[in-house]
Every structure is written in structure tokens, then in C-alpha cells.
Amino acid sequence: MKTVNPSLSDEELSELVKKNDEQAFALLIDRYESRLLRYGRKFLSDRGDIEDMVQNVFVKAYQNIKSFDSARKFSPWIYRIAHNVFVNALRDKSKNPTVSLDLDLLVSHPVDETYIEAEKNEETRTYIDRGLRQLPPAYREVLTLFYFEELDYQAIADVLHIPVGTVGVRLRRAREVLRKYFDANRGNSL
């Protein structure tokens, strides 16, 4: 049986998948399965549901792989699919789904990635993970993508379909909400 070079990049693997290489797709599943399960666990608690949804993400990724432009990064593309699957699941589970306008999307915000990049360490991650469930989904998701999935601002903007400046604003606000939560509950601060 033909084997796929495991050192190939995600984007190179996606090109092979487009040529019906199932082994290449299996390798992509290997690379993203645990990441997507972890991503899903930040939003849903039922393990069975999360596994079904991650499976659904891979099915959709395979069906739509020819829409992926391999000149771009693969990870934002598959996280975008996962985002849609999880958002739809949350909407279906909600008894009163509401549509709200995010005011941060209305105007442009300057992008400042530098001050926060230095804090991507294990200690910060543990700290954030402890309070993540207290945050609204929009803040929870941006923190998850940045600190746990290690996507940069550009990639997060592509996953969430929001301007890059809004990513920074959401990150800052999420950290403020988290800080207030810990200040109020344990006296900790970030």
C-alpha cells in the first residue's frame, strides 16, 4: 500500500487529498483530531456529542476540500468548519436561540499583537482554563483559539470571520472579564 510522507505540511497533504489520497486525509485526521476534540470540549460537555461533531467536521472537510486554497494555511480553514459545526450545535441545544449584533464588528480597531504574545505560556493557559467556562462563548472561543490552539490573530480572524482588530479587542475584553472574575472569587489576577 502506498504510504504518505509524514513530514508533508497540512497544505501539501490537502493537495494529495484532492487527488483522492485517503491516506493523506487519514494523516490530517491524526494531526487535528485531538486538537478539535479539545476545541469542542471548551464549548460542550457531552463527550459523545463532541466526538460526533468532530467526526462531522472531518466529513465536511473531506466533502469541501476542493474549496480549500492550499496557498493559505490549512488550520484556520478546518477550524472554521469546526466553528460552524459547534455554533450550530450550540444553537440547536439552546432553548431560546437569539441573533445579536456584535458592536465590535461595526467599527475598525487597531491591531496590537505584541503585548499579549509574551504571555502564551503554560501558567497562563492553566489560569485561563480555570475560568473559561465563566465567559460568554464569543470570548471563550477567541481565548481558546489563541492560547490553546495557538492560532495567530490573522488565523483567528479567518476562523471567526471577523476583522483582525476585533480579534484583539475580544482577547483584551475576555482577559478583563476573566481578571474580574478571579478578583471577585479568589483574589487572583492575571
Place this chain on the structure above:
Amino acid sequence: MNTHMEHKDIKQVVINKIKNKEVVMRSRAYFVWQVVVIAFLAGLIFLLLTYAISFILFSVHESGEQFLLGFGFQGVYTFLTLFPWWAFLAILLLGILTEYLLRRFRFGYRTSLLRVFGGLFVMAIILGTIIDFTPLHNFLLDKANRGELPLFGSAYESIRTPHRDEGVFRGVVDSISARADSFVISHDDFDNDADDGIFMVIAPSGFDVTLLSSGDRVYVAGTSSNDVIYAYGVGRF
């Protein structure tokens, strides 16, 4: 724990589905068509938006309602009363729809909502103004007056609808009084109906009636009583 089992299960299920043809890859043409259709729809809706803006511009100057803006507070109030708000609402809806479609593209979601919305409207207003300078709307208005414009006919006919209840009159100057404080107009809204007639217009204070000549088309705003209009504003087309 059983992380390894979960890992294997999902992969096996998905790969089996692919092997059994339960999951099939969509063709490249499918996505190309999807983009083409969305781009076409966005373009079409943007054209409608541009057309609606040009229609409002045409409607305001063809009806003479732009004169109201120079007639003080009462004029502005009447202008807002007569403004084709339905077209304005249609423009807003078309703008929102265009923005919704554009957000499917990278440049659309990477830009703030207001910037895309503002950009769309600036472009639409520029194009709408250019269209307003072309004979398109006059051509359609003529067709509507002849009853040959079924789709937007009523919208065009409404441009010259008389608004006597709102104190607005259009007509042609027949004569000017010797004291230069009033003039006579034939009310003419091109439909030869019961509201056509002859009115004496008492000019507002400060208005130089001698600037008018017989045959001028004028727009008069005021209160009427027994075929006499006490005008608070007069504009010449």
C-alpha cells in the same frame, strides 16, 4: 485513558465512509459556481441599490421637492413628509443584503461592518448620481405616464402626484400682478384630472415676483383657500 480509542474510532469511521462512497468530495466546479452565483447576486443587488438611490434623487428634483429644503422649518417638515421613505427603506435593506453576501468573501469579513456599508453607499451614491444625469428616469417616467411601465409605473407616476393636502402645488405662471406681490398659475401635474385649475399665489414676503415670467414652471408651498395660495415658498424649475 481511552483517548487512543476515540482517536482510532473517528478516523476509522470517516475513512470507512469515504471508502464506501457514503462521503463524496464535491467538485471544484461546485465551489466556483457558488462563488460566481454569490458574486452575481451581490452585483445585482448592488445595481438595484444604485438604481433606488438614483430614483430618489430623480424623484426629489423632478417633483420639485428639493425646493422645500430652502423654505425654512415648515418646508423641511413638508419635505420629510413627502420623502419616498419606502425607497429609502428598500435602499437600507438592499445595502444590508449586499453586505451579508460580501461577508462571505475574505475582504468582506476582514473589514468592519460600517466601513463596508459606508463604502457601498458612497459607491452607490456616486453611481446613482451619474445615472440621474442620464435620460433613463425621464424615459421611464414618460413610459409610466403613457401607462407602458407595468413594473415600477406607479412609483414613477407618484413623482408628480399632487400634494394639495400638504400644501404643495406645481404649475405654470400665467400672469404676474402689477403690484408684483402675487401671480397666477395653472396647476399642471400632467394628468388632466380634477385637481387641475387656476390659482392666485400670494408671494411670501421677500420674494421678488418680478424674477418670474409667464410660462415659468414653478413649485409653490403654502396654504390654499378658495383658489388662492398663501405661499411660504416659491421655487422655479
